[in-house]
Amino acid sequence: MDTLPRYAVSPPRPGTSALGARRAGPDGPPETPGGLLARKLGNFVDLSDQEREVLDDLVRQNRQYGPREHLSLENGHSRSVNLMLEGSACRYKILPDGRRQILTLFIPGDLCGRCLPDLDLGDESVVTLTAATVAVIPRQAFVPIVESYPRIARALAWNALVEEGVHREWIVNIGQRTGYERIAHLFCELFHRLSAVGLTQGLRCELPLTQGELADALGLSAVHINRTVQQLRSDGLICLRGRELTILDFPALQSAAMFDGQYLHLSQVARRIETAARSYPDL
Amino acid sequence: MDTLPRYAVSPPRPGTSALGARRAGPDGPPETPGGLLARKLGNFVDLSDQEREVLDDLVRQNRQYGPREHLSLENGHSRSVNLMLEGSACRYKILPDGRRQILTLFIPGDLCGRCLPDLDLGDESVVTLTAATVAVIPRQAFVPIVESYPRIARALAWNALVEEGVHREWIVNIGQRTGYERIAHLFCELFHRLSAVGLTQGLRCELPLTQGELADALGLSAVHINRTVQQLRSDGLICLRGRELTILDFPALQSAAMFDGQYLHLSQVARRIETAARSYPDL
DNA sequence: CGGTTTTTTGACGATGTTCAACTCTTGTGG
DNA sequence: CCACAAGAGTTGAACATCGTCAAAAAACCG
Numbered sequence: 001m002d003t004l005p006r007y008a009v010s011p012p013r014p015g016t017s018a019l020g021a022r023r024a025g026p027d028g029p030p031e032t033p034g035g036l037l038a039r040k041l042g043n044f045v046d047l048s049d050q051e052r053e054v055l056d057d058l059v060r061q062n063r064q065y066g067p068r069e070h071l072s073l074e075n076g077h078s079r080s081v082n083l084m085l086e087g088s089a090c091r092y093k094i095l096p097d098g099r100r101q102i103l104t105l106f107i108p109g110d111l112c113g114r115c116l117p118d119l120d121l122g123d124e125s126v127v128t129l130t131a132a133t134v135a136v137i138p139r140q141a142f143v144p145i146v147e148s149y150p151r152i153a154r155a156l157a158w159n160a161l162v163e164e165g166v167h168r169e170w171i172v173n174i175g176q177r178t179g180y181e182r183i184a185h186l187f188c189e190l191f192h193r194l195s196a197v198g199l200t201q202g203l204r205c206e207l208p209l210t211q212g213e214l215a216d217a218l219g220l221s222a223v224h225i226n227r228t229v230q231q232l233r234s235d236g237l238i239c240l241r242g243r244e245l246t247i248l249d250f251p252a253l254q255s256a257a258m259f260d261g262q263y264l265h266l267s268q269v270a271r272r273i274e275t276a277a278r279s280y281p282d283l
Numbered sequence: 284m285d286t287l288p289r290y291a292v293s294p295p296r297p298g299t300s301a302l303g304a305r306r307a308g309p310d311g312p313p314e315t316p317g318g319l320l321a322r323k324l325g326n327f328v329d330l331s332d333q334e335r336e337v338l339d340d341l342v343r344q345n346r347q348y349g350p351r352e353h354l355s356l357e358n359g360h361s362r363s364v365n366l367m368l369e370g371s372a373c374r375y376k377i378l379p380d381g382r383r384q385i386l387t388l389f390i391p392g393d394l395c396g397r398c399l400p401d402l403d404l405g406d407e408s409v410v411t412l413t414a415a416t417v418a419v420i421p422r423q424a425f426v427p428i429v430e431s432y433p434r435i436a437r438a439l440a441w442n443a444l445v446e447e448g449v450h451r452e453w454i455v456n457i458g459q460r461t462g463y464e465r466i467a468h469l470f471c472e473l474f475h476r477l478s479a480v481g482l483t484q485g486l487r488c489e490l491p492l493t494q495g496e497l498a499d500a501l502g503l504s505a506v507h508i509n510r511t512v513q514q515l516r517s518d519g520l521i522c523l524r525g526r527e528l529t530i531l532d533f534p535a536l537q538s539a540a541m542f543d544g545q546y547l548h549l550s551q552v553a554r555r556i557e558t559a560a561r562s563y564p565d566l
Numbered sequence: 567c568g569g570t571t572t573t574t575t576g577a578c579g580a581t582g583t584t585c586a587a588c589t590c591t592t593g594t595g596g
Numbered sequence: 597c598c599a600c601a602a603g604a605g606t607t608g609a610a611c612a613t614c615g616t617c618a619a620a621a622a623a624c625c626g
Contacts, residue, residue, distance in 0.1 A: 175502030219458030
């Protein structure tokens with residue numbers, strides 16, 4: 001209800017983010033671009049080395065934007081799918097009077113656009129939130145892969161179903177939780193997802209949104225976001241300086257948010273975070 | 284945030300509704316049970332008579348609950364899909380402290396549960412909101428049909444995509460619109476969807492939820508729903524007596540809600556409603 | 567009818583918004 | 597390197613929206 005969609009169509013915006021500078025997450029070797037997709041899908045299905053390679057090729061063989069640009073990504077109606085490699089983006093919708101609702105957040109590893117069938121998305125659009133690199137993969141390129149590799153097909157289908165599950169969880173979040181709980185919940189979700197692609201260190205990660213964008217994602221005003229974040233800080237749950245988010249007390253944050261990560265289907269990640277939370281009791 | 288999930292698991296509830304008593308909608312012949320599914324999917328793809336028959340057989344050949352019972356429908360994790368024939372149902376999720384959010388409303392013609400792949404839905408559940416009749420179709424039964432009838436396959440896929448689109452629209456609705464706008468928007472959506480399956484007469488339909496359930500669907504309190512509905516009444520937009528909803532001024536309702544039915548992909552319906560709105564300027 | 571659910575009402579309080587100004591940071595260009 | 601501009605974060609005060617509690621009235625069901 002605040003920030004007007006200034007970047008609705010395309011004008012670039014000064015890049016600020018280092019989200020995506022993945023040298024070596026605490027949990028895996030440095031990645032090839034396609035490795036990111038393999039890692040993401042590996043959360044849903046065990047992939048063989050060959051299958052990983054197929055995915056890697058898929059990404060390598062397709063056009064890739066240069067690093068760190070601000071783009072206005074095409075929406076799902078187009079003939080291609082965007083794989084986020086670095087940076088973050090969102091899908092949003094604006095009401096006639098300018099209010100904007102962010103519908104989906106995309107972080108590295110996320111596919112924005114459905115791989116197989118897709119519909120005209122109407123008045124929904126996609127823009128980057130930070131400087132970003134994306135691989136643009138024609139939808140057709142998925143067809144032979146899906147036909148020859150049923151496990152990849154299944155993983156892609158699951159990926160889409162999980163994305164839906166996230167939407168349903170957002171409905172719960174916005175519909176039922178207070179501002180305080182909502183923010184806590186989004187932080188939990190983001191941390192889990194970032195961790196799944198190796199973009200966290202300990203209990204620290206980069207928050208891929210400004211407070212104004214948080215407001216548009218959570219259905220709150222930017223001012224209220226600010227005040228509530230301060231509340232979270234003074235309650236000792238998080239430390240947020242600039243874009244750097246550190247979770248100081250993960251159990252407390254999760255319980256304040258009534259967060260249950262089940263819907264993300266990232267169970268290994270959940271376990272890893274739990275141990276991290278134990279080993280970094282404070283910082 | 285009000286009504287606790289009294290029917291969370293199964294206990295039946297006195298049937299009240301006549302939703303689904305479709306003799307002959309103003310827009311089509313009396314239907315066979317499967318005709319309802321054909322009509323629904325026909326919104327997305329033109330179906331041949333043969334394809335309609337296939338769908339009809341699919342429904343006829345599979346177990347069907349007797350009319351007018353209250354059921355606790357299994358959620359999508361199960362091996363079957365529920366086709367609503369009469370009555371209404373919803374998918375919901377409850378937070379640990381009892382707040383409930385309704386995620387999806389099902390009306391006749393809706394499939395509750397994905398036809399092809401599906402995931403464990405976690406802590407989401409489905410219950411009927413009124414007495415209902417559903418056809419329980421094993422997921423496997425779809426496989427041969429999808430393989431032999433690509434147009435049906437496409438229609439089913441579209442159906443799923445539209446359902447997702449509805450979820451995204453609900454996020455916008457709950458996140459950005461005021462209570463007044465939210466209710467108006469849901470009324471518009473429901474009227475369109477009911478009209479698509481022939482469950483409206485002129486500008487009248489049966490509202491398949493109580494005010495308390497509306498509250499849980501829209502993220503408002505039941506009291507606020509009540510007051511806001513009164514506002515809608517006194518503004519001359521609707522007439523709501525019991526479960527009977529009459530839309531008195533469709534253009535005004537739509538514009539108050541900033542409703543754009545595009546996301547429902549029911550364009551023929553939208554046109555039909557428009558003419559109805561002209562021919563029944565008042566009642 | 568008699569009990570139950572649903573709708574309605576009132577008073578009060580909490581949560582969240584608006585507007586406007588100010589500060590801080592960050593990136594840019596001189 | 598510094599000055600500057602622009603975006604982002606922060607603050608206060610007034611206000612609107614919406615929730616809670618409690619109780620009554622109305623509608624509905626068997």
